[in-house]
Amino acid sequence: MRSVLPVLTVLLAILVIWYAAAVRLNSAWTYDQAARAEAEVTFGEVVKDAMVQERPVLPAPHQVAAGLWDGFAGQAITSKKSLVYHGWVTLSATMVGFLIGTLGGILLAVGIVHNKAMDLSVMPWAIASQTIPILAIAPMVIVVLASVGVTGLLPKAVISAYLSFFPVVVGMVKGLRSPDQMMLDQLRTYSASKGQTFWKLRLPASVPYLFTSLKVSVAASLVGAIVGELPAGASAGLGARLLSGSYYGQTIQIWSALFAAALLAAGLVMIVGMIERRTLVRMGMRT
């Protein structure tokens, strides 16, 4: 309970700064209009106007909140204006991408840990893959996959997986290598096979590392899915919502979609965190 006050203070500070910035940024338009009408405006009128503009440079917090509320609750969830609809489109691509990225990342890590050649050859490529801007590669993925007839959810999932596999590889390589020499020696005295060493020691030892990675990669998956929606001119998904908002100068729509994406990301990370706690408790570890 003692943390409530500081958290609220920070939240309040953000809101104050946000409102101040909204007044400052949106005032230009008001002054402009007034000058054209050759009228005088008071500061009070400027503030009042800055809160209710239809296409503000920076929407005020309550406008974004209203936009979010309308997006989530004000529309039928099948409507093209519904954030639930767009969120679901993005979420489904995110989940598929997350699944592909996680499985691929784990398999790569297993290969890297068990094979010297893979250790030397795969890791540099994995690192290089992450230095390429995703925005540059996303259109190519979509075009290439479309040319072989793959469209819709899968290309987005591939881009999503491209971003999410990397944290999993890094975390799992560290996790699979976390058992110390003594523990490996001990298994050797039991004449344990490589497979037994993997299933009984390396894999369970890597679980805490895996979950740390999954929290990063699930958020990256979402970013990937949204980026995957941008270049395709997709009509559905949070990315499409962002894009159409920017085409038509609908800043409230953009900010609403942004916050919807942020809420989705927070929810996903929280779910992974919950599964992590349950798993580690079941594995007898203190958390």
Next chain:
Amino acid sequence: MKDTMNQDTPVIEARGLNLTFDTADGAVHALKDVNLTIGKGEFVSFIGPSGCGKTTFLRCIAALETPTSGTLTVNGMTPDQARMARAYGYVFQAAGLYPWRTIAGNIRLPLEIMGFDRAEQAARVERVLDLVDLNGFGGKFPWQLSGGMQQRASIARALAFDADILLMDEPFGALDEIVRDRLNEELLKLWARTGKTIGFVTHSIPEAVYLSTKIVVMSPRPGRITDVIESPLPKERPLDIRDSREFIEIAHRVREGLRAGHGDEV
């Protein structure tokens, strides 16, 4: 095989054993011309300063290191064959229990790997838990136990598959003296009850003298044996035997041996 083995057949025999490690600073002679015979049911301590090769020798017996030259047999086999035949259990300095397994689960680990069936696993876990006096703790996780209890669990794990030889590498080195005393006493009882052959690495003179029927004094650079002392102490050893004249005399001889080994170096 156990029955056909003659009482006089050495359990562990090293002849002219050498081991050199190639390191960045040149070759390190970890073991030089080591000759040692360990008979069935003996409790042998290896004592010496760090770098004297006592742990390395134990690791050679366990086939964790490969000697450069010389012969080493365990139950008449090569160390590798002996390992496959489950000739020994190895207890490391740290308990090394898996935090995600219960105590029973940890003891079951070697049994699972060696392919014992479930009923047999459960029976053996119960038996060795009893042997190390940890009944009722099978369902606990390692972090719920004290350091001394964890080490007892790791001894139970090494006993679970009925190896005749128990190799222990400073198993109580990380524990405080009071716990160590108690565990030493329990280890002697365990040894008396099971008749195992025990190889025990330590750097504590009282511990070596209290536990052993044979004390192997070693010295470093190159790692070698400088003295082998057959202890005249009786098998039955209460803790206060450490105040007896005999005990103090043996301890003195061990100390002399260690000092002589150091003298060579200067």
